[in-house]
Amino acid sequence: MDKYKVNDLKKLTVVKLRELAAEFEEIVGATGMNKEKLIEELSNALKKRDRFIVEEVHSKELEKLEADRLRLKPEMKTWIKQKKEILTQKDHDLAKLKEVRDKIKRLRRRIHRTHVREEQLKKILKLKS
Numbered sequence: 001m002d003k004y005k006v007n008d009l010k011k012l013t014v015v016k017l018r019e020l021a022a023e024f025e026e027i028v029g030a031t032g033m034n035k036e037k038l039i040e041e042l043s044n045a046l047k048k049r050d051r052f053i054v055e056e057v058h059s060k061e062l063e064k065l066e067a068d069r070l071r072l073k074p075e076m077k078t079w080i081k082q083k084k085e086i087l088t089q090k091d092h093d094l095a096k097l098k099e100v101r102d103k104i105k106r107l108r109r110r111i112h113r114t115h116v117r118e119e120q121l122k123k124i125l126k127l128k129s
Helices: 004-013 014-021 034-049 057-087 096-126
Strands: none
Touching: 014 034, 014 096, 057 096
């Protein structure tokens, strides 16, 4: 394979990524790197040799993720307010409290996953320029 996309690199195993990294003298310490770091280093090296294809889909996906994160944050704040209201009641409903806490937990995880994916896409788009 002459030209690579990010998805092509992600599909490879760490062993295959290390073998590919061995072809590039600028990648040092590939044996100690994890998969994400290997993909980042290989992307940089392939980009320098014009063997890396950056897809236009990334910028659209980034915009979608940012919009999703901005939509989720106010939703989480309303759930946090609801949790505080339940806790201020003298005899609060424990089942309802658990339900609200679980909802907050799921939203926090989703916001975090969205943020992590945004950072990955920003790195990819930075390679493009």
